[in-house]
Amino acid sequence: MWPEPRALAAILGMALATYATRAGGVWLLGRTRPSRLLTVWLNQLPGAILVVLVAPAVLAAGFAGVIAGACTALVAARTRNIALALVAGVVALWVMRRIG
Amino acid sequence: MRACLPVAVSVFAYGAVYGALARAAGLTLAEALWSSALVFAGSAQFAALGLWTTPLPVVALILTTLVINLRHLLLGAAIRDRFAGWSPRATYGALFFLVDENWALTTATSAGGGFLAGSGLVLYVAWVGATLTGALVGGALPDPTRFGLDFAFPAVIIALATSLWRGRSTLLPWAVAAISACLVARWLPGGWPILLGGLAGSTVGAWREVARDVA
Numbered sequence: 299m300w301p302e303p304r305a306l307a308a309i310l311g312m313a314l315a316t317y318a319t320r321a322g323g324v325w326l327l328g329r330t331r332p333s334r335l336l337t338v339w340l341n342q343l344p345g346a347i348l349v350v351l352v353a354p355a356v357l358a359a360g361f362a363g364v365i366a367g368a369c370t371a372l373v374a375a376r377t378r379n380i381a382l383a384l385v386a387g388v389v390a391l392w393v394m395r396r397i398g
Numbered sequence: 399m400r401a402c403l404p405v406a407v408s409v410f411a412y413g414a415v416y417g418a419l420a421r422a423a424g425l426t427l428a429e430a431l432w433s434s435a436l437v438f439a440g441s442a443q444f445a446a447l448g449l450w451t452t453p454l455p456v457v458a459l460i461l462t463t464l465v466i467n468l469r470h471l472l473l474g475a476a477i478r479d480r481f482a483g484w485s486p487r488a489t490y491g492a493l494f495f496l497v498d499e500n501w502a503l504t505t506a507t508s509a510g511g512g513f514l515a516g517s518g519l520v521l522y523v524a525w526v527g528a529t530l531t532g533a534l535v536g537g538a539l540p541d542p543t544r545f546g547l548d549f550a551f552p553a554v555i556i557a558l559a560t561s562l563w564r565g566r567s568t569l570l571p572w573a574v575a576a577i578s579a580c581l582v583a584r585w586l587p588g589g590w591p592i593l594l595g596g597l598a599g600s601t602v603g604a605w606r607e608v609a610r611d612v613a
């Protein structure tokens with residue numbers, strides 16, 4: 299079950315590069331006491347990244363994606379229940395695709 | 399932990415697609431499995447399939463992976479306080495399991511590093527098991543878009559983002575993030591839109607918050 303050497307080198311290189319990015323964020327900040335500006339910026343990061351993670355997927359699904367995204371956000375804001383919001387989004391997209 | 403189950407199902411669906419496409423792209427079963435087990439990064443692995451030619455462009459594969467995954471630097475930075483009191487060994491072990499999905503679940507709640515590692519392990523098992531399934535079953539798999547399952551991960555992210563919404567002050571940084579990500583995506587591939595969009599949005603948000611302090 300071993301890949302040939304060139305493929306193994308590629309996979310190991312990809313694995314190391316990926317792990318470096320996973321550990322790097324904590325490692326870089328681990329030895330410094332963050333300034334006020336850095337703290338404020340770090341607090342802003344999660345929301346901004348969630349938005350960029352989701353924006354392309356919603357737009358790629360077109361009008362159906364925008365409607366499904368709105369349904370998900372609405373149910374999430376009303377119920378604070380992730381599972382329910384998930385079902386609402388998936389069902390909305392499925393329905394939009396059936397009728398679209 | 400319950401919240402991570404629907405996400406694990408969506409990860410499994412995509413892992414199975416990865417396994418099937420990997421075989422179609424000419425990877426052996428071993429190569430597909432080792433990729434999922436060691437790299438454990440969906441978007442980078444999918445991108446690598448497009449580069450998997452003979453002879454194998456090893457440097458291009460590694461650099462592409464690095465660029466796509468640079469966003470992890472931001473993810474790690476944003477949750478570093480969840481590892482307060484952890485030994486370096488435990489922290490850097492847990493970080494192997496950092497992916498978009500469990501990071502999103504962790505950052506939007508008060509969950510600690512233990513949740514990140516535990517849910518990451520669940521997703522890891524799903525991803526590797528799905529790769530095996532997809533590689534063996536291949537073309538017989540149903541298309542996840544048929545059931546709207548491709549929307550499972552975006553839907554969870556939207557639900558989590560909703561909980562981070564702080565009223566009108568959130569609008570500008572989020573709009574800047576989304577618009578700049580979409581603009582960057584027109585010229586640069588892979589991880590750049592997420593990295594640059596995330597940096598732009600958070601910087602605008604931080605700048606406004608600090609400006610308000612001073613005023």
